[in-house]
Amino acid sequence: MATHGNGRDPRLLPEPQGAYAHVVGWGMAVPSQVLTNQDLAAIVETSDEWIRTRTGVSERRIAASHESTASLGLRAARNALEVANILPLELDLIVVATSTPDNVFPSTASLIQDQLGATRAGAFDLSAACAGFVYALNMAAQSIRSGSIESAIVIGAETMSRIIDWRDRGTCVLFGDGAGAVVLKASESDGGIRSAVLRSDGSGRDLLILPAMASPESQQPGAAPVGARLDKLQMNGREVYRFATRIVGESISQALEKAQLDIADLALVVPHQANFRIIEAAARNLGVSPDIFVSNLERYGNTSAASIPIALCEAIDAGRIEEGDHIAFCGFGGGLAWASMVLTWTGRETGEPRPLGRQRRQLTYARAGWRRRVRDWERQMDDLVSSLHPRRGRLRRLRRRFERQRLE
Ligand code: UT7
Numbered sequence: 001m002a003t004h005g006n007g008r009d010p011r012l013l014p015e016p017q018g019a020y021a022h023v024v025g026w027g028m029a030v031p032s033q034v035l036t037n038q039d040l041a042a043i044v045e046t047s048d049e050w051i052r053t054r055t056g057v058s059e060r061r062i063a064a065s066h067e068s069t070a071s072l073g074l075r076a077a078r079n080a081l082e083v084a085n086i087l088p089l090e091l092d093l094i095v096v097a098t099s100t101p102d103n104v105f106p107s108t109a110s111l112i113q114d115q116l117g118a119t120r121a122g123a124f125d126l127s128a129a130c131a132g133f134v135y136a137l138n139m140a141a142q143s144i145r146s147g148s149i150e151s152a153i154v155i156g157a158e159t160m161s162r163i164i165d166w167r168d169r170g171t172c173v174l175f176g177d178g179a180g181a182v183v184l185k186a187s188e189s190d191g192g193i194r195s196a197v198l199r200s201d202g203s204g205r206d207l208l209i210l211p212a213m214a215s216p217e218s219q220q221p222g223a224a225p226v227g228a229r230l231d232k233l234q235m236n237g238r239e240v241y242r243f244a245t246r247i248v249g250e251s252i253s254q255a256l257e258k259a260q261l262d263i264a265d266l267a268l269v270v271p272h273q274a275n276f277r278i279i280e281a282a283a284r285n286l287g288v289s290p291d292i293f294v295s296n297l298e299r300y301g302n303t304s305a306a307s308i309p310i311a312l313c314e315a316i317d318a319g320r321i322e323e324g325d326h327i328a329f330c331g332f333g334g335g336l337a338w339a340s341m342v343l344t345w346t347g348r349e350t351g352e353p354r355p356l357g358r359q360r361r362q363l364t365y366a367r368a369g370w371r372r373r374v375r376d377w378e379r380q381m382d383d384l385v386s387s388l389h390p391r392r393g394r395l396r397r398l399r400r401r402f403e404r405q406r407l408e
């Protein structure tokens with residue numbers, strides 16, 4: 001590996017200073033339906049005692065049939081915009097980290113963009129499994145630091161219950177549904193995201209996998225073990241556990257080195273919520289008390305890319321983060337992919353008050369709903385007219401397109 005003259009890994013050198021990317025808003029959303037360990041014991045051969053002592057999970061939230069990754073992500077995003085007190089129109093970028101998008105395409109981020117009425121934002125999904133939120137946050141922060149954008153919302157949202165094989169006790173007891181979001185904003189003041197270290201080891205691709213239905217491998221006869229559903233998550237729990245206990249401490253140390261900070265400088269670590277034993281091992285490896293690690297596994301289980309922003313929101317609500325605190329995130333999972341980040345907490349913006357912010361956001365959401373309905377109705381009318389008078393329909397469509405371009 002190439003090193004600088006002083007022998008240090010150049011990828012761990014401090015990042016160049018541009019605008020700072022501060023977290024100025026946060027929000028979460030979980031389904032109301034609760035599935036307890038006792039409920040699961042009625043479905044598969046397991047027990048509350050096994051699940052709690054091996055993982056730390058007591059219950060998890062499960063999306064109702066009317067809920068989706070996009071609807072949970074939207075609720076979390078609206079809550080985050082409320083805290084940030086910014087308008088959807090001010091957003092430049094929306095990134096959704098998810099392994100359970102509503103569709104392969106369009107992106108879940110595009111669905112949320114439309115429903116927020118964030119008509120000046122770019123939107124895309126990012127796939128890095130349980131490390132996705134930290135990856136996405138770093139992508140958005142780098143866009144701010146480079147000066148290419150001024151604000152972004154980063155959402156981790158999942159409906160893991162839709163990709164779980166409910167007959168597989170090795171996985172179905174672990175996961176839950178939910179979403180969390182943070183708003184990032186450019187600022188000249190020091191603080192915000194200081195460093196991130198992203199890593200991947202694709203040689204572990206089969207350890208935690210949701211085989212795509214359309215991939216050539218998944219179509220081969222005998223590609224999956226008998227009884228394995230290709231549209232369901234499969235995991236080699238023991239191997240992933242071994243990987244996680246090895247990399248969490250190491251990865252946080254690397255992010256600290258890059259931020260030129262020490263483990264003693266950290267007020268809090270918000271790790272991916274996979275297993276309390278992984279958190280304990282990481283604390284041991286780093287030589288710190290597990291108390292500085294946030295854990296809400298007991299109530300939500302593993303919500304994949306959503307787990308870090310949900311745990312962050314709860315830590316803020318519990319008063320565990322103060323202005324000026326250095327905190328770290330660490331995500332890890334399928335890929336294998338993992339990532340750590342160090343940031344300095346500055347919290348809510350104390351700039352100019354924005355009068356009627358809430359009312360203006362509500363109006364934007366309502367307008368986005370009307371716009372969507374009008375567009376749907378227009379398309380239906382166009383289809384109807386074209387089926388009756390093919391030439392008139394085409395002319396009307398051209399005229400509408402021309403009018404829209406004139407307005408935009
Ligand atoms: O979010 C992405 C990252 N994911 C992770 O980090 C997950 C990492 N892995 C883990 O957290 C743990 O490996 C698990 C919680 C998944 C499993 O815990 P474990 O202590 O590694 O259990 P194991 O797989 O070694 O299984 C021990 C025993 C087995 O029985 P035998 O072979 O010893 O007779 C399993 O069949 O426990 C059995 N077992 C269960 N028993 C009751 C596995 N799942 C269950 C269950 N209830 N739900």
